Amino acid sequence: MPMIPNLKFHDGREMPQFGLGIWQVPADTTAEVVKDALDLGYRMIDGAAAYRNEEGLGTGIRQSGLDRDELFVTTKVWNHGKGYDETRQSVAESLSRTTLDRFDLILLHWPFQDTESYVAAWKGLIDAQAEGQVTSIGVSNFHEAHLDRLIQETGVIPVLNQIEVNPKLQQSEMRKVNAAREIVTQSWSPLGSGRSFDEEIVQQIAERVGKSAPQVILRWHIQLNNAVISRSENKQHLAANMDIFDFELSKSEMDAMSQLQTGERTGPDPETFDGK
Numbered sequence: 001m002p003m004i005p006n007l008k009f010h011d012g013r014e015m016p017q018f019g020l021g022i023w024q025v026p027a028d029t030t031a032e033v034v035k036d037a038l039d040l041g042y043r044m045i046d047g048a049a050a051y052r053n054e055e056g057l058g059t060g061i062r063q064s065g066l067d068r069d070e071l072f073v074t075t076k077v078w079n080h081g082k083g084y085d086e087t088r089q090s091v092a093e094s095l096s097r098t099t100l101d102r103f104d105l106i107l108l109h110w111p112f113q114d115t116e117s118y119v120a121a122w123k124g125l126i127d128a129q130a131e132g133q134v135t136s137i138g139v140s141n142f143h144e145a146h147l148d149r150l151i152q153e154t155g156v157i158p159v160l161n162q163i164e165v166n167p168k169l170q171q172s173e174m175r176k177v178n179a180a181r182e183i184v185t186q187s188w189s190p191l192g193s194g195r196s197f198d199e200e201i202v203q204q205i206a207e208r209v210g211k212s213a214p215q216v217i218l219r220w221h222i223q224l225n226n227a228v229i230s231r232s233e234n235k236q237h238l239a240a241n242m243d244i245f246d247f248e249l250s251k252s253e254m255d256a257m258s259q260l261q262t263g264e265r266t267g268p269d270p271e272t273f274d275g276k
């Protein structure tokens with residue numbers, strides 16, 4: 001079983017650097033996918049209220065038979081048009097659906113531009129943390145101005161910012177913004193819809209190290225020092241995706257990978273996304 005390293009948060013906690021994401025995993029197969037991943041050695045799982053499969057997440061965890069303390073479980077609050085009370089309610093509902101008594105991490109899913117609500121929602125997470133419903137709190141899809149507004153208005157710095165990162169969208173500026181505030185960057189959709197699998201440099205590295213293109217790309221995220229969540233409903237892919245800790249990209253290969261940046265997104269732009 002590969003040894004997955006931990007990343008440290010500024011609040012003193014740690015999380016496994018690599019884990020499973022369950023976006024778009026159908027509700028009726030989520031328990032099986034989660035159990036398969038846990039059986040293979042995954043210990044960090046990224047869910048969200050908006051994924052509508054939290055019951056399956058909880059069932060998969062229970063069926064694994066693992067101690068709760070061995071796992072790192074994340075959910076997210078879909079805070080569009082929502083404030084403090086709705087955030088508290090969302091956290092309570094996620095706990096109830098998963099039957100967990102706490103999450104390790106809860107994120108605000110998007111900032112949403114047309115509303116003041118993300119600061120109120122953040123205050124909801126701060127109080128959920130104070131009451132023990134969650135150990136660490138963070139955000140997703142936040143840009144510099146969003147982060148600084150949260151920090152200025154509450155004094156509480158998110159531990160992690162989960163953003164879209166892949167070889168075509170390398171997010172070097174946002175990685176610097178996060179690092180300057182001691183915020184861990186976590187890559188969502190790390191495989192970038194497979195758009196870089198056939199790139200020459202990815203194929204060359206794959207050939208040299210005897211791994212697949214997805215494994216090379218996931219390893220690239222690890223060497224950027226990002227936390228990474230990858231999704232698969234295929235057990236062979238689940239096993240392969242975590243088998244990325246026995247090889248390294250060289251400095252010149254990392255430099256060559258940086259040339260793949262085009263700025264193309266696979267998902268919405270946080271500056272304009274309104275949640276619809």
Ligand SMILES: NC(=O)c1ccc[n+]([C@@H]2O[C@H](COP(=O)([O-])OP(=O)(O)OC[C@H]3O[C@@H](n4cnc5c(N)ncnc54)[C@H](OP(=O)(O)O)[C@@H]3O)[C@@H](O)[C@H]2O)c1
Nearest residue numbers: 021022023046140188189190191214229230231232233237
């Ligand atoms: N915060 C946000 O706004 C946000 C947005 C999007 C995603 N996320 C999170 O990020 C997680 C990861 O993103 P993602 O779900 O887009 O996952 P991803 O890992 O980038 O891509 C998943 C896709 O790649 C395929 N795949 C996985 N491993 C493969 C392999 N070894 N070989 C070939 N194909 C492979 C999967 O198909 P198979 O099932 O056939 O393997 C699936 O179609 C999500 O699940 C979610 O938790 C967050």
